[in-house]
Amino acid sequence: MRAAILREYGEPLAVRDVPAPEPGPGEAVVRVEACGVCRSDWHAWMGHGEWADDRVPRGQVLGHEPAGEVVAVGRSVDRFAPGDRVVVPFSLGDGTCPYCRRGHGNVCADGRALGFEPDAPGAFAERVAVPNADYNLVERPSWLDATAAAALGCRYMTAYHALAERADLSAGDRLAVHGCGGVGLSAVQLGDALGARVVAVDVDDDALALASDLGADALVNPADLGDTADADTDRGGDGAAAAVPERVRDLTNGGADVSVDALGIAETCRNSVRSVRPRGTHVQVGLTTEAERGEVSLPTDWMTRWEVSFVGSRGMPPTSYDDLFALLDATDVDPGALVSDEIGLSAVSARLAALGEYDVRGVEVVTGLSE
Template identity: 55%
Template sequence: MRAVVLQDHGEPLAVEDVERPEAGPDQVVVETEACGVCRSDWHAWQGDWEWVGAQAQPGQVLGHEPAGVVSEVGEDVETLREGDRVAVPFTLADGTCPHCRQGHANVCETVLPLGFTSVAPGAFAEAFPVRAADYNAVRLPDGVDAVDMAGLGCRFATAFHGLAHRADLSAGDWVAVHGCGGVGLSAVHVADALGANVVAVDIEDEKLDAASDLGADETLNAADADSVGAETKALAGGGAAVAVDALGVAETCRNALSSLGSRGQHLQIGLTTGEEGGEIALPTDEMVMKEVDFLGSFGMPPTSYDEIFRMIERGKLNPGAIVSETIGLGDVPDRIAAMSEFDTVGIPVVTEF
């Protein structure tokens, strides 16, 4: 079958013929209907995240935002059947560790990141396997489009989990979103759906226009600002209650922190590049004196997906609104390379395999 394979870090990706997966006893094989192209794929291509033990190696099949149809079911799988349409989180859990049993499978003790390790080949492929399928493969509601769900496994779910579960966000609070790529636009849309007021910050007017369409009340082009933090803070009525760094570089992280009011909450969604190497210097004393909370959001437990589905059913969330284009598998290498120049808007989704 065809798949996008990492050749070497920073070298052009290639579409190759690879062996088709077979379902182990607790697994299903999913025929990929759609898979989002995410900045995390760019990180994998660049060789980032060695510092947290998550560096993808040459030969890795990439792709971690899939939706598709179950085509093969392992002998121990009880809840899924061939033909079921499913979404799959990128944080493949074992379903049995203490975190999983408490509903926090996204931080499972033996988590396998889909598309980042050889034992969890990714979904830029005609098909991919899912371990602990009874736990990880989430059946899609009737009528839900696979393209709309293609960001659910990573960007949209991470933004939702961060704002709905990690942050203490109330209707009418101000949320400042720094960086309006796929996860940033998802955060704008989710914050608006949860009743917050939103300031969107980026350096590209096209992305800020997209943020406005998704519910941002105010926008700020950081390239034109003398002090991004201070100007965002002013737009947010004197300080945001929640500030999101949706990019993961030192500048956006510190800008987000400086846009908070006292007792605000910083939500870190973006992961760092090789330049930061996993560490960013923070204004610790100011955070202490303002009683600022620093929170992380990493994926979302599959047991919580029904919350998103209910909001979609009621018309309050529309993940498909962040999808910018549909592409073929052969377009993936160029789309990922374009992320080096931040030259993508929204979520490109692969639909032709």
């Protein structure tokens, strides 16, 4: 089968033939119909994560947002059979640990990350093996095609978990989304579906226009703001750096109930924290780059004064998919609306490079797995 393999960090992936996986006793093999290209793939391709002992090794098959069809199952798999249409979460739990049993399989102590670890080869390939399939595989509704499901596979479900489960976003809340890439646009669309009033923040007017199409009520481009001479230093402002938080607080009548950093650079993280109202919640979704190396300074005294919560959010447990599907079905929200392009496997390297230049709009999906 064809697969895209990380040879050297920052260099083109090797697209070549490799042996197709065979299912172990508890595994299923899925024929990949579509797989999204995500900024997390870019982090892996660049060799980031060394500071958190999370660097993806050379030789890894990348790709972690697959949707497809089961083609083979191991003898211990009971819930799935060949022909089933499925989505594969990237955060794979063992199904037995205390976290998995409590519905938090995305932080399983013995879990694996699809496409990021040697024992979990990824889905930039014609087929992918899924461990602990009865726990990790998710049946795909008849109304959800593979391309839309791939768009949902990481960024969308990550945004849902961040908003609905980590921040408990409710109808009428004010939501700020900092960074309108794939996960940010997913947060905009889902925030709107959950009944929030959404402020989208990005330096790219095209990304902001797409956010508006997806439900954002107000748009903020930091390049349009300049300095803020009357920044409220009591609320964490410091001149030009406070321009975005000040604008968000103006648009939300005192601050967002929930604010999301969907990018992961120090500036967007701090802007998001400072955008919330007293007792508001900042959710960190974006992973940091080489510049931050996993560390961002924060206005902790100010956060303490206003009882601001800072929570992390990673992926989504497979047990939450039914709730996400129910929301999409009830609101007619289409994750496929985020898909900006369908590409072949040989084009992945160029699109990873484009992610590093912030030159991607929406979600790009590999649908030509043999190309």
